[in-house]
Amino acid sequence: MTPTPDPEEAQAAIEYCYTRGWSDGLPLVPASQPLVDKFLATTSRSPDEVIGELEQVGRNCTVYLAAVNAAMAGCLPEYFPVVLAAFDALMRERAARGGGWQSTSGPAPMIVVNGPVRHELGFNAQGGAFGPGFRPNATVARAIGLIVRNAFGIRPHVLEQATQGLPGRWSICLAENEEESPWPPFAEDGGLPAGASAVTATLLRTCEFVDNRHTPDPVQVLWDVADTISRTGSLIFRDTSAGVVFCPEHAQMLAAAGFTKHDVQAWLIEHCGRTGADLRQAGKNGLRGIARFADADTSQDATFTRILPSPRHVPIVVAGARNAAISMVVRVFGEWSGTAVEVSK
């Protein structure tokens, strides 16, 4: 009989990590040099390469530190190229390079994985797309959170000032359901060729479901999505950005009616927005620069204000099971860079 690992040794190591303040609240895998070496062996990048810098706090992240944090997050070594691609993708986001991690809004990265790497590494690309339950999806997202906490030093209640944060912070890593999507993969919208193993990422303020499983009319589905995108609570600037993670059923219904992804984006750009009266009722009708404020002026009450400035502000992904017509509006924090990063070995 093979002896099982000593649980008391394991517990002591886990507790040690807690006492050092490295944990996000859940147990960490204690990282050792041989384990981290396996991570570093999956990439041709130098361990000393700086992959992200947060100038205002004087901290940066190297490939080595990313590997230690990915190991602690519970990643397998072979996930590491995906972690690196996800981090590269996030560092293309203006909010992630600026004050986003410190923000009162407590944004969550949304990581989207495309291409063969999904199956090679066992990412869940079907039901329960937002998790939990699958090691690659759960630990790649968690690795990003640990990098922000440990390598950047952004810790809750200190440099991280989230008022409430949001459910799913550090756990949203979707693999697109390319097999059941009627449209090209999301990474193509980010500029990569079809079939590429790629990661795309942005920051979210929340996810809001749109449950519409009884209408056969795709335009009614779009109106339902538009209502969720247009809610005033999320509008703080002149423009907003909200993606849609369509379930396969909604996506296929739209495609069958002739909607390309771009058509859906154009429809939402045209129909998402509020009247001046709606905005005034919520104290958000005035604009000072790009920020909304409560203005007593009623002259714009009848005017319909559109809120999505371009297709890049309406990223569209297809994920989840084909068992119900439930899609998700994903509220982008700032705006998506519009680029995807190839997973390289």
Next chain:
Amino acid sequence: MPYPILDPTGTTASATATATKTRAPRAPRRRNLRGATVGLLVNTKQNAAPFLDEVGRLLIAEHGATGTMARTKVNFAAPAPDDLVKEMTTGCDVIITGIGDCGSCSASAVADGIAFEAAGLPAAAICSDAFRVTADAMAELRGAPGYRYATTPHPVAVLTPDQVKQRAAQVLGAVMKLLTEPE
């Protein structure tokens, strides 16, 4: 145990370096503000501009400052860029920066205050009192543990113009102390 558990923060070496570093420099204090030009570094948060304008107005009306020079940060989340610090250091005698009223901008208001002190100007950062911890953490990061700044009660963004003026008047004493009192 043959292998140590690895540290994921990368700070061990630099933390030692910080501990041995001398404290961040503090500019010599003025005895008063008579004849001074007051730099107002506005961070674009709601009510920051009228708040700092009123502080500037009161420093002229009640403490003999001769004028103000207001500048706006392009990015409230980050510390002011070097060329802006240089411009205001050349054109001003003291600096007021704020209002620190969010996670990143409170921290960066304090970082700005510390940068102006290093450039030789007494500075007073004003933060909402809800962000003390993050402001203190930034001061520590910038080698200025215990850095003093002025606070005003949270929230600031919802105040009416008259309330903003009251708040400016309330914080004026603390601002004067920061600018004129030796440590």
